[in-house]
Amino acid sequence: xxxxxxxxxxNGDVNIVIGYxxxxxxxxxxxxxRNEEEAENLVYDNRCTQNLAMYVSKKEISKYGKxxxxxxxxxxxxxxxxxxxxxxKDGDLIALHINDxxxxxxxxxxxxxxxxxxxxxxxxxxxxxxxxxxxxxMSLTERRNFWEKEMENCIKCYACRQACPLCxxxxxxxxxxxxQWIPVEAxxxxxxxxxIMRAMHLSGRCxxxxxxxxxCPVGIPIHLLPMKLSQEVKNIYGSISGMNRSEGCAMxxxxxxxxxxxxx
Amino acid sequence: MNTQIxxxxxxxxxxxxxxxxxHKKNIYGPVRQGKRIGYQKINSANELATDFIIPDMSAKSxxxxxxxxxxxxxxxxxxxxxxxxxxxxxPEKIIVxxxxxxxxxxxxxxxxxxxxxxxxxxxxxxxxxTFIGYACNQADDYCFCTSINGGPGNTEGSDIxxxxxxxxxxxxxxxxxxxxxxxxxxxxxxxxxxGLDKQKYLADVPKRFDDSNLENKMKAAFDTNxxxxxxxxxxxxxxxxxxxxxxACFDIQDRTKGSKGERIRTWDSCGLKLFTLxxxxxxxxxxxxxxxxxxxxxxxxxxxxxxxxxGCVGCGRCSRRCPVDMNIAESINIITDENII
Amino acid sequence: MEQNIYLPYRMKIVKITxxxxxxxTFRLEFINPEExxxxxxxxxxxxxYSVFGExxxxxxxxxxxxRKGYVECTFRQxxxxxxxxxxxxxxxxxxxRGPYGNIFPIDQWKDKNLVFIAGxxxxxxxxxxxxxCLDNRGNYKEITVFYGAKTANDLVYKHELKEWEERPDIKxxxxxxxxxxxxxxxxxxxxxxxIVDKFAPTAxxxxxxxxxxxxxxxxxxxxxxxxxxxxxxxxxxxxxRMKCGFGKCGRCNVGKTYVCKDGPVFTAAxxxxxxxxx
Numbered sequence: 006x007x008x009x010x011x012x013x014x015x016n017g018d019v020n021i022v023i024g025y026x027x028x029x030x031x032x033x034x035x036x037x038x039r040n041e042e043e044a045e046n047l048v049y050d051n052r053c054t055q056n057l058a059m060y061v062s063k064k065e066i067s068k069y070g071k072x073x074x075x076x077x078x079x080x081x082x083x084x085x086x087x088x089x090x091x092x093x094k095d096g097d098l099i100a101l102h103i104n105d106x107x108x109x110x111x112x113x114x115x116x117x118x119x120x121x122x123x124x125x126x127x128x129x130x131x132x133x134x135x136x137x138x139x140x141x142x143m144s145l146t147e148r149r150n151f152w153e154k155e156m157e158n159c160i161k162c163y164a165c166r167q168a169c170p171l172c173x174x175x176x177x178x179x180x181x182x183x184x185q186w187i188p189v190e191a192x193x194x195x196x197x198x199x200x201i202m203r204a205m206h207l208s209g210r211c212x213x214x215x216x217x218x219x220x221c222p223v224g225i226p227i228h229l230l231p232m233k234l235s236q237e238v239k240n241i242y243g244s245i246s247g248m249n250r251s252e253g254c255a256m257x258x259x260x261x262x263x264x265x266x267x268x269x
Numbered sequence: 270m271n272t273q274i275x276x277x278x279x280x281x282x283x284x285x286x287x288x289x290x291x292h293k294k295n296i297y298g299p300v301r302q303g304k305r306i307g308y309q310k311i312n313s314a315n316e317l318a319t320d321f322i323i324p325d326m327s328a329k330s331x332x333x334x335x336x337x338x339x340x341x342x343x344x345x346x347x348x349x350x351x352x353x354x355x356x357x358x359x360p361e362k363i364i365v366x367x368x369x370x371x372x373x374x375x376x377x378x379x380x381x382x383x384x385x386x387x388x389x390x391x392x393x394x395x396x397x398x399t400f401i402g403y404a405c406n407q408a409d410d411y412c413f414c415t416s417i418n419g420g421p422g423n424t425e426g427s428d429i430x431x432x433x434x435x436x437x438x439x440x441x442x443x444x445x446x447x448x449x450x451x452x453x454x455x456x457x458x459x460x461x462x463x464g465l466d467k468q469k470y471l472a473d474v475p476k477r478f479d480d481s482n483l484e485n486k487m488k489a490a491f492d493t494n495x496x497x498x499x500x501x502x503x504x505x506x507x508x509x510x511x512x513x514x515x516x517a518c519f520d521i522q523d524r525t526k527g528s529k530g531e532r533i534r535t536w537d538s539c540g541l542k543l544f545t546l547x548x549x550x551x552x553x554x555x556x557x558x559x560x561x562x563x564x565x566x567x568x569x570x571x572x573x574x575x576x577x578x579x580g581c582v583g584c585g586r587c588s589r590r591c592p593v594d595m596n597i598a599e600s601i602n603i604i605t606d607e608n609i610i
Numbered sequence: 611m612e613q614n615i616y617l618p619y620r621m622k623i624v625k626i627t628x629x630x631x632x633x634x635t636f637r638l639e640f641i642n643p644e645e646x647x648x649x650x651x652x653x654x655x656x657x658x659y660s661v662f663g664e665x666x667x668x669x670x671x672x673x674x675x676x677r678k679g680y681v682e683c684t685f686r687q688x689x690x691x692x693x694x695x696x697x698x699x700x701x702x703x704x705x706x707r708g709p710y711g712n713i714f715p716i717d718q719w720k721d722k723n724l725v726f727i728a729g730x731x732x733x734x735x736x737x738x739x740x741x742x743c744l745d746n747r748g749n750y751k752e753i754t755v756f757y758g759a760k761t762a763n764d765l766v767y768k769h770e771l772k773e774w775e776e777r778p779d780i781k782x783x784x785x786x787x788x789x790x791x792x793x794x795x796x797x798x799x800x801x802x803x804x805i806v807d808k809f810a811p812t813a814x815x816x817x818x819x820x821x822x823x824x825x826x827x828x829x830x831x832x833x834x835x836x837x838x839x840x841x842x843x844x845x846x847x848x849x850x851r852m853k854c855g856f857g858k859c860g861r862c863n864v865g866k867t868y869v870c871k872d873g874p875v876f877t878a879a880x881x882x883x884x885x886x887x888x
Contacts, residue, residue, distance in 0.1 A: 028594035028596070029410065029411065029588060029594055029596045029599065030409070030410045030411065032594050033594075034502060034593060034594035035502040035593050035594075036502070037501050037502065055593075059504070060502075063504075063557075064556075065497075065500075065501060065556060065557055065558065066501070158305070158307075160326075160335060160507075160508075160511040160512075160536070161507075162506050162507040162508040162510075162511050162538070163506045163507060163541070164504070164506035164507075164508045164592050166506075167504040167505055167506040167592075168504055168506075168592050168593075180543055182689070182690040183689070183690050183693060185690065188522070188524060189520060189522045189535060190335070190336045190520075190522055190524070190533060190535035191335050191336065191535065191536070192336060192524075219592065220504075220506070220508075220592035222325075222508040222511070222512055222590035222591075222592070223305070223325060223326070224303075224304055224305055224325075339614070339616040339617075340614060340616065340617055342662045342663075344662050344663060348703065349620060349662050349703045349705075351617065351618070351620065351705075353614055353617060354614055381858060382858060384857060384858075386615045386856050387615075388615060388858065389613065389614060389615070390614070390616075491865075491885065492885075517858070517860065518859060518860030518861070519853070519854075519858070519859050519860070520853055520859070521616070521665065521666055521853045521854065521859070522665055523660075523662065523663050523664055523665045525663040530662060530663045532616065532660075532662075532665075532666075534616070534859075537853075537859070537860075537861075539860060544851075544861060545850070545851050545861055545862075546851065547849075547850075547851055548688040548689045548692075549688075549823070551824060553850060553851075553864070553887045553888050554887060559887070563863075563887075566865070566866075567860070567863075570866065571863065571865070571866040574866050575866060575868075
């Protein structure tokens with residue numbers, strides 16, 4: 006990977022490589038190599054679970070020019086979803102995907118990414134599966150109590166939003182104050198409104214990477230909300246997000262055959 | 270007052286807490302809840318966590334809550350009536366298990382809120398809070414209190430500091446009159462401990478950077494690219510500020526229900542792009558690098574210069590909790606490294 | 611018990627003046643006359659104005675400190691609070707917290723010429739100074755005002771501009787951006803810095819006070835320097851975003867300097883010392 010990154014930088018194929026490097030306390034951290042020397046610091050192993058696709062839209066990164074991005078499956082799916090939503094187009098980036106067997110594929114086109122994704126079955130972790138089943142089994146009141154209890158911990162730091170590759174809106178609804186849809190302060194009701202609003206906005210778009218939950222500094226499993234909605238969208242419309250540019254936008258597209266069983 | 274050193278046997282510590290419960294005192298302490306560890310109201314000593322490095326959130330919310338009512342109002346078509354806050358309603362609280370870094374953080378908050386014009390709401394909360402600290406017998410690689418003049422046994426900000434000895438008993442340092450009044454509520458539980466040395470029971474926290482001349486080094490770094498370079502991965506959330514024991518920036522908002530309402534202040538952060546954004550669209554701190562610079566300069570240069578206290582106590586929470594591993598001690602280390610500037 | 615520093619005075623809107631599109635002036639009087647009698651401020655200071663239920667907004671006190679019994683503010687409808695303020699009518703109540711910040715040192719400007727240079731909605735802070743000086747006209751030598759806006763309609767205090775035009779003891783140059791003139795426009799056409807350059811006020815024994823959007827200030831300073839103004843004799847007022855007004859909320863600082871406590875009034879010499887964070 007390091008050699009490929011160096012070659013891409015040397016040949017001017019890309020201006021920056023978005024990847025991972027060693028961080029504090031045995032963690033890995035997002036890392037940005039802008040020359041061959043910096044590329045020596047790139048690492049990739051099973052700790053590299055963070056979805057780096059969210060850096061593609063950050064101006065602090067895009068100012069350098071065309072990126073290559075070290076991509077796990079989540080990142081690949083993020084890239085495809087961003088392409089579906091017209092946030093990136095073919096040729097904007099090169100993805101360096103490393104699979105479970107430590108084999109690297111260089112994807113220079115979105116089609117190559119799609120071809121690769123066609124061979125994988127999207128999965129969520131066992132832990133998330135268990136939690137979603139547990140929440141499904143709850144009564145409405147129990148589920149409401151569960152989330153209200155979690156919302157007591159929310160400090161509205163927006164780490165969830167900032168870590169999400171699909172929260173790229175230049176102005177988030179919580180930043181609108183005419184009208185003030187969602188209160189600024191971290192009140193329990195307001196926190197719930199914020200997270201439901203975010204999950205709804207991500208429904209059918211969320212690629213279930215779990216980044217928002219990982220980013221939460223107070224350990225709220227907030228990724229379960231958009232993740233569950235993705236499952237619902239899959240069940241109702243058969244659509245899985247972040248796999249192929251043909252997938253479209255299930256929640257934003259009307260089809261005469263759409264089910265209406267949620268009414269009444 | 271001079272610090273008095275006493276012995277508090279572990280069984281007596283439980284008795285002391287029991288006595289305080291009996292006196293209907295509001296007691297808060299670190300409680301474990303799944304993966305979390307946080308300050309919560311407790312009704313029994315059993316609820317207290319015993320084995321932990323540091324609670325997830327700092328103790329600042331006891332004196333500077335995430336949402337603080339400033340006053341209430343009632344509004345109708347013709348008139349508005351303002352109901353001032355009754356500071357007498359702010360309850361007395363005893364916080365046990367506060368770490369020395371969090372206690373030291375009170376000094377920074379006091380400097381910010383105490384500066385003219387003094388904030389009487391904050392001051393009343395602080396006056397009515399008693400801190401019974403736990404000296405640190407363990408630390409992790411994020412802790413750097415010793416790099417900024419704190420330490421695992423630092424007493425500043427605590428009213429009583431307890432250091433657990435190998436036998437499980439505590440060396441109790443009685444630091445303030447508030448601490449003395451706790452002792453006075455059950456003097457029989459405390460034994461004389463003069464001459465005891467807590468040092469060998471304390472965690473070893475190595476220095477992560479050299480803080481000599483730090484203010485000037487920060488100033489010298491202002492126009493260099495160290496901040497932009499370090500903050501390249503920063504995603505611009507407010508996690509670091511909200512878990513910080515000294516970050517005190519806030520927003521003022523109104524909230525209403527029918528004809529009643531209140532003006533509140535609520536935590537805010539210099540890391541958020543909206544923080545300084547003008548209505549015109551102009552933003553004096555346009556990029557995340559500039560916002561990271563503000564965070565560090567405020568803590569290590571502006572506050573020392575204006576308030577004679579640093580805005581960092583080395584608790585390491587911001588780094589522990591950062592989704593992208595922004596490590597404040599590392600960032601300072603880069604700045605203080607002469608070769609880089 | 612110490613006083614609650616967040617508590618506003620209740621003020622009644624006694625007069626609303628439409629100044630320009632989306633720009634209004636409120637004249638405010640204290641609901642509690644005792645508070646009004648105790649209240650003092652100096653020209654250059656600002657305050658927090660609030661609509662209960664909507665929040666607070668920061669702007670200068672636009673009336674001169676020489677006129678007692680009321681304060682005036684002029685604001686443009688832009689955000690949540692200013693929109694709520696715009697929906698109010700004469701007789702309605704608002705909150706007022708202040709005064710905050712430092713002042714224009716007009717006592718030190720005795721026997722000097724004064725040149726005021728303002729753009730757009732930045733005339734209000736200057737209007738307070740201008741009237742404070744006009745109310746003690748004998749203290750100052752020549753008083754000149756340069757004022758520009760995008761269009762003729764965007765000029766604020768139109769009736770006062772007319773009054774100044776007619777007064778022999780104050781010289782007024784109004785200008786509009788190219789294309790902003792109406793058929794009967796008799797003033798200048800061009801950007802403020804260019805008009806200052808054209809009429810070249812003397813720098814000798816003169817204080818210049820500049821208020822306007824950042825781009826206007828940035829382009830006016832070089833013109834003044836060319837005319838011979840020393841940085842110490844050029845004043846301006848900064849308008850960084852604020853919430854508390856007294857140095858606690860952490861928003862308005864430019865480097866170690868807090869606009870709310872150390873400012874909002876700065877000389878060009880002081881500004882030169884500040885990092886570019888305003």
